[in-house]
Amino acid sequence: MKPKVAFFDFAGCEGDQLQVANLEEELLTLLGQVKVVSFREVMKEHSDNYDIAFIEGSCTRLQDEDRLKQIRKNAKIVVAIGSCATIGGINCIRNYKDLDEVRKTVYGENAKLFDTYAARPIDAVIPVDAYVHGCPIDKDEFLQVVKSLLLGKKPDIPTYPVCVECKKNENVCAFERGQFCVGPVTRAGCNSCCVNEGTVCWGCRGLVDNPNENAQKEVLIKNGLTVDDAIGKFRLYFGWQERKR
Amino acid sequence: MKKPNINVEVHHVTRVEGHGNIYVNVKDGIIEKCEWNISEAPRFFEAMVAGRNWNELHHITSRICGICSIGHTLASLRATEAAMGIKISDQDLKLRKIALHAENLQSHILHLGFLVLPDLMGVGSVIPLASSNPEEVKTVLQLHRLANEMSNLLCGRTTHPQRLIPGGFSKIPSLKELKELKKKLQDSVPKLQAVAELFKSVAPKLPDFQRETEFIALTKPDEYALYDGDIASSDTGKAPASEYLAFTNEYIVPISTAKRAKHARESYMVGALARLNINFDRLSPLAKKTAGMFGLKPVCHNPFMNNIAQLVEVVHSVEDSIRLIDELEAAGLQSQPDYHQPEITVKAGHGVGAVEVPRGILFHDYTYNQKGVCTKANCVIPTNQNHGNIELDLKALLPQVLDKTEKEIELSLEMLVRAYDPCISCSTHCVRVHFV
Numbered sequence A: 001m002k003p004k005v006a007f008f009d010f011a012g013c014e015g016d017q018l019q020v021a022n023l024e025e026e027l028l029t030l031l032g033q034v035k036v037v038s039f040r041e042v043m044k045e046h047s048d049n050y051d052i053a054f055i056e057g058s059c060t061r062l063q064d065e066d067r068l069k070q071i072r073k074n075a076k077i078v079v080a081i082g083s084c085a086t087i088g089g090i091n092c093i094r095n096y097k098d099l100d101e102v103r104k105t106v107y108g109e110n111a112k113l114f115d116t117y118a119a120r121p122i123d124a125v126i127p128v129d130a131y132v133h134g135c136p137i138d139k140d141e142f143l144q145v146v147k148s149l150l151l152g153k154k155p156d157i158p159t160y161p162v163c164v165e166c167k168k169n170e171n172v173c174a175f176e177r178g179q180f181c182v183g184p185v186t187r188a189g190c191n192s193c194c195v196n197e198g199t200v201c202w203g204c205r206g207l208v209d210n211p212n213e214n215a216q217k218e219v220l221i222k223n224g225l226t227v228d229d230a231i232g233k234f235r236l237y238f239g240w241q242e243r244k245r
Numbered sequence B: 001m002k003k004p005n006i007n008v009e010v011h012h013v014t015r016v017e018g019h020g021n022i023y024v025n026v027k028d029g030i031i032e033k034c035e036w037n038i039s040e041a042p043r044f045f046e047a048m049v050a051g052r053n054w055n056e057l058h059h060i061t062s063r064i065c066g067i068c069s070i071g072h073t074l075a076s077l078r079a080t081e082a083a084m085g086i087k088i089s090d091q092d093l094k095l096r097k098i099a100l101h102a103e104n105l106q107s108h109i110l111h112l113g114f115l116v117l118p119d120l121m122g123v124g125s126v127i128p129l130a131s132s133n134p135e136e137v138k139t140v141l142q143l144h145r146l147a148n149e150m151s152n153l154l155c156g157r158t159t160h161p162q163r164l165i166p167g168g169f170s171k172i173p174s175l176k177e178l179k180e181l182k183k184k185l186q187d188s189v190p191k192l193q194a195v196a197e198l199f200k201s202v203a204p205k206l207p208d209f210q211r212e213t214e215f216i217a218l219t220k221p222d223e224y225a226l227y228d229g230d231i232a233s234s235d236t237g238k239a240p241a242s243e244y245l246a247f248t249n250e251y252i253v254p255i256s257t258a259k260r261a262k263h264a265r266e267s268y269m270v271g272a273l274a275r276l277n278i279n280f281d282r283l284s285p286l287a288k289k290t291a292g293m294f295g296l297k298p299v300c301h302n303p304f305m306n307n308i309a310q311l312v313e314v315v316h317s318v319e320d321s322i323r324l325i326d327e328l329e330a331a332g333l334q335s336q337p338d339y340h341q342p343e344i345t346v347k348a349g350h351g352v353g354a355v356e357v358p359r360g361i362l363f364h365d366y367t368y369n370q371k372g373v374c375t376k377a378n379c380v381i382p383t384n385q386n387h388g389n390i391e392l393d394l395k396a397l398l399p400q401v402l403d404k405t406e407k408e409i410e411l412s413l414e415m416l417v418r419a420y421d422p423c424i425s426c427s428t429h430c431v432r433v434h435f436v
Helices: A016-019 A025-035 A064-074 A088-098 A098-112 A139-150 A162-168 A215-222 A227-237 A239-242 B045-050 B057-062 B069-082 B090-120 B126-132 B132-153 B175-205 B273-280 B285-293 B303-331 B382-403 B406-419
Strands: A004-009 A037-040 A052-057 A078-083 A128-133 B006-012 B019-029 B030-038 B214-219 B231-232 B236-238 B349-357 B360-368 B374-380 B432-436
Touching: A004 A016, A004 A162, A016 A052, A016 A139, A025 A139, A025 B126, A052 A064, A078 A139, A088 A227, A088 B045, A098 B045, A098 B382, A128 A139, A162 B303, A215 A227, A227 A239, B019 B382, B019 B406, B030 B382, B045 B057, B057 B069, B057 B374, B069 B090, B069 B132, B069 B349, B069 B360, B090 B132, B090 B175, B090 B303, B090 B349, B090 B406, B126 B132, B132 B175, B175 B231, B175 B285, B175 B303, B214 B273, B214 B349, B214 B360, B273 B285, B273 B303, B273 B360, B285 B303, B303 B406, B360 B382, B382 B406
Parallel strands: A004 A037, A004 A052, A052 A078, A078 A128
Antiparallel strands: B006 B019, B006 B432, B019 B030, B214 B231, B231 B236, B349 B360, B360 B374
């Protein structure tokens, strides 16, 4: 029998589910292997009977924890997809601010009507079995993870930094171009896609398992940058991971 | 006949800027409640970008919406560029316009093919259509893939662009790549016609529903405005985009985490139909012809026709992209260094960027200090501008469908919300209708 899969979203942009929709013809192939029972981006039907749950977005409210726990109860395997779900991502920028002020900035005197707490990744609320990193996820990596899960294998996720891939791609180092890059401490697996496009690594795949902070500091000093420069860049995507450390 | 008691609770109809719910309560045939609210967890982007640097804002605000990430990036860049007086080249302007067309195509095709077509063909998703109508689904997928290839070429990605940066592009496509894209776009025209014919065959299923409202969109004298222009209202005329607050007048409804907007009336509509109603004359020739197939002309007050307006815009975006590439070819594409960083003098200032994105007019408004740190931000999202109009449409539609079956009422309400394309998933939800 085909495994039943479902997609869920919390606080996020749904760009990751869009990558799944972007599989196009491959999506149809995938549909031959699994039965999608819930996926709002493409279907109207919904069922709570599923084996694999893909979750996009961060948990940002106490009231959303119940929904997450219910998903955990229903699913055999929970997969976090995209930075907001895997590491908290962009949503965690606000964790460094006074959340009452944050609410007031957006909703003014009605701020009290809108519950919120520090944005967090899914594994801060429920156990997560597998991760598809990135903002947005790479559709090919998504397929790889799904294939591994269907074969009962642990998905192969790189434990080295983006620099490894970036060097292989023969990019000119961002620091040499006078730009700041968090590639030295960010988990690889994206094939240094942003640097390849002429920009820098922003850190969307999160800190690598054992980030070499001394090496990053050396790079900073060598390039005349300060710790403040680094903190600003680290807080773009690593907010939750940094606080936990 | 027994007067119906109906209790409709459509949970999570929408998402985009939120999970949306419809609450309807009818007692003895009298409507007691008809509400549209957004329960999505708020994300507080305006607060998040305060304190961040000018060269990060487009990266952060792109994450407001995965489907409109190119539009958000462009609105963000235009606000930053306006604040600091940064000019971009004519070539970059044309390339950005093609990038915006790519997003319009991708978003509209996904909406029309994956979400609207199943309704009109009487199924729950595109999945059964893949076996019942394989040729049509294949055509839709091919067009969708082409739109994504276009985004990749212009932005370096399909979602959350990388190449679009303040002052221009970090990397641009080669002339050869642009010519190949043009060829593909030209080859797609017969496919577009096939899709238009398919929609024409099922269009009679779109309800003939009318409710007069105000339409707001960008406008320009010499082109179908998408990338820039003045704000135009069908009720009150034009004003510069920097005066957007006088149009949007956002307000908060306690039951909803999404803000709403109103201008000359209780609500207004933005999106493809608003653009078409205001700028019809400036559509490309083939786009006008497509509108003619459906008898769609301004002013159309049927929100369900927003679907057809999107179809017309798909044709326009293809034709106009071909024209833009022709112009780039004629002018000769200027190359730029790898890892290009345009020269920018950082300064204090305030700027507004207004861009037409798939679901309507989008505003980003930033204030920067001398160091180029953002001190204040405001983003007005198209879907939020439509919420008030959706609710009033639901209220007007409901009495017209009360005599229908449970399933038909459910479908009508869903289709109305879907017509606004509040965001892709927004529309695909379980409406439970209970007849007491």
